[in-house]
Amino acid sequence: MLLAIDAGNTNVVFALVDGDGKIAARWRIATDPRRTADEYAVWLHQLLSLEGYARGDVEGVMIGTVVPRALHNLQVLAQKYFKQEALVAGQGRAAWDIRLDVDEPQNVGADRALNAIAAHAAYPGDLVVIDFGTATTFDVVDYDGAYKGGIIAPGINLSLDALVAAAAKLPRIAIEAPSDPTVIGRTTNSQMLSGIYWGYVAMIEGLLARVKAEIGRPVTTIATGGLATLFQTHTRVFDRIEPDLTIQGLALLWQRTRKDRP
Numbered sequence: 001m002l003l004a005i006d007a008g009n010t011n012v013v014f015a016l017v018d019g020d021g022k023i024a025a026r027w028r029i030a031t032d033p034r035r036t037a038d039e040y041a042v043w044l045h046q047l048l049s050l051e052g053y054a055r056g057d058v059e060g061v062m063i064g065t066v067v068p069r070a071l072h073n074l075q076v077l078a079q080k081y082f083k084q085e086a087l088v089a090g091q092g093r094a095a096w097d098i099r100l101d102v103d104e105p106q107n108v109g110a111d112r113a114l115n116a117i118a119a120h121a122a123y124p125g126d127l128v129v130i131d132f133g134t135a136t137t138f139d140v141v142d143y144d145g146a147y148k149g150g151i152i153a154p155g156i157n158l159s160l161d162a163l164v165a166a167a168a169k170l171p172r173i174a175i176e177a178p179s180d181p182t183v184i185g186r187t188t189n190s191q192m193l194s195g196i197y198w199g200y201v202a203m204i205e206g207l208l209a210r211v212k213a214e215i216g217r218p219v220t221t222i223a224t225g226g227l228a229t230l231f232q233t234h235t236r237v238f239d240r241i242e243p244d245l246t247i248q249g250l251a252l253l254w255q256r257t258r259k260d261r262p
Contacts, residue, residue: 002060004016060084163196
């Protein structure tokens, strides 16, 4: 099985993926570049055991990361505890096999390239992938699988953090889908939720409409990331919800590296 590791700015997701690309188990831990390979190993060993797996079941490790400082300890984890030389998405044998048709291809985040790979493999035609993470990103993938660019906006939690930090009397609230469709709040909390939630829905819908107009062809919109399901009840702009798109991209890239072996 593949141990796929998606190291994002907020969380690191570990997933076991079988030979058919099916995710057998997944776990999430807060991103901390100071966390050592030994700490990861203790935590991960317990979770593997709870799911009925052993370290020996892992026959490959693929890492995708947007946190460079976290990479070394994850590579040590693979080598020391799984006896595997980890492949790093976008590097060496795991170099991107898609065209990054942008002005600065070297600066495209691993998660965005992986999302493009997985989305193109699953859906035909032009695509827009909206990834709800620390940042909210819109990625455009054309019909032949090339990554064409996109948009980076502050994530919804980041927006709330900035608001609460800058306004002394505003409380920290939980972000959730409102039970009432009205946007006119009658308390401080409901007004904040309306501004954060409905403001975010308006941003998604507005930016996506502009992107689609610019593409000028039919587009399939795919939502992914930890907060993707938060918005699906109150907007109809998503054609598909794929929570594990980045992990799927890691699995596809790993399979392609195995096919390329002599």
